[in-house]
Amino acid sequence: MKLSKRFPLNALRVFEAAARLGSFTRAGEELGMTQTAVSYQIKLLEETTGEPLFLRRPRQILLTEAGEQLAPKVAEAFAMLQDAVASISGDAETTLHIHSTPTFASQWLAQHIGTFQLKHPKIAVRLATSGSIIDFAREPSDIAIRAGRGTWPGLRAHLLMKMHFTPMLSPALAATIGGVHEPTDLLKLRIIDAGDPWWVQWFQEAGVPDPGLQGRPRSRLGAQSFEASAAIAGQGVAVLTPEFYADDLASGRLIQPFDLLSTDGSDYWIAYPENRRHTPRIRAFRDWILGEFGMPLD
Template sequence: MKLSKQFPLNALRVFEAVARHGSFTKAGEELGMTQTAVSYQVKLLEENVGEPLFLRRPRQISLTETAERLAPQVTEAFEMLQLAVAEARGETEVTLQITCLATFASQWLARRVGLFQLDHPNVAVRINTSDTLVDLGREAFDIGIRSGTGEWPGLRAEKLMDVYFTPMLSPALAETIGGVHEPADLLKLRIFDTTDPWWHQWLEAAGVPTSNLKTRATSFYGAQAYEASAAVAGQGVAILTPDFYPDELASGKLIRPFELQCTDGRGYWLAYPENRRNVPKIKAFRNWIMTEMHGSKLPAQ
């Protein structure tokens, strides 16, 4: 594939928007163009390239192999142009939009993201902690930090950490029953959240029947971080990921009465669109967080 010397720059901009949104209509809405105008610009680029860039089906389009190779390079080029123009105006700041689960955001990312910004002062970080599973290929986010098994079509996913869990509570709450000496003692206290599969898995691993959980009132706080705060306040026992609470454990605000911890095979993953892997701000954040997580400089992707 070789573009002519006078390739249509506007057509490339339209192509980048269509490839990112997977839609002629949404690309037109972003660029303030009619769908007809978008189609015309794509056609110009296809004539320039000499082959189709999109496979058109009823209510759906997909990128051809050529377009899959071209899209990330075009996206990176426009990102670099945007940065160059911003620098010329004295506006060196670019924005990195991150969608992240609340617990990871509060217990890990928020405590360290300032280090990333010290290394990259031109990048402004915006973190959204909605639990909604964002379509990173079509919505205004650059990166997602997700919990799961790392299998999301169209996204590159790199594991940040495995997730383990174990019951944790305040020492003052434990003393109300003379201390927690065996796993069954936990059932003498208030539990958050009794419907959480983690509780059933951990109690079964500890040899404690879980039938008692079905008859208990359920408290649901919506995120592990909130349950941890309630546990620190002595309101009940939470099942938590110890890696997120080293300070609380070291200070004695929380205790983990048993070494037994379990995993359901899920982990936290860094995810971003495959066709945007070479965008400078995404590469910079990926390299930083992987180094922070794994303790050594990782090779470039």
């Protein structure tokens, strides 16, 4: 690519927004520009680089190979500029946007985040939760805490904790059948979310190859933490991650009738864009949470 001596900073800003949002219209709305002005700035940048950066299609724009190459570098450059200005502006508050699974947020993060805020009083925290995997290019998040195998293109990921699962229920419910002594005893009770593949795997590893769950109602409560609440209330048996419910086990609100812990290969990770790895607020949270779990910074 040939770059002119006049550096097209405005055009690069427009390009970053259009590439991130996937739309000239949405880029214009974010930047307070008309779609015509956005198109002009993109055309100016394409003339400057000597390469087409977008494929224009009806109701859709797609990055070309050159655009794909340029977009992450431009995003990183603007992130560095933003952080540099923030570091010397004297602004006392920086906002850290965290996206988490609902269960991790309620069972761990909400109970520990105060420690982080005491350590970093100038960083305000905004937490959003959902079971979906967030797209950093389109959502205003700095960090995600997600379940998986830790391999996401363009993201730096650090292991937080191994994820196990095993059946858990209230002692009162177990008493209705004289206690749970064998894995098959669980089948005498209501299974919360019988369609969860964790159930089949756990039963198979417990020596029950066909637990016959196919005919049972497949209710879904939306998050493991809700299933745990139902189990505590005696509404059935839930397959849960015991690390999240240590207090409930210690208090007797839940019991774990078997020592067998299963895993499907997914664990909990903290992830953030590779090009934002030097952002101070991201580094501060990363270092804190890895320390809380006793995990190294790899």
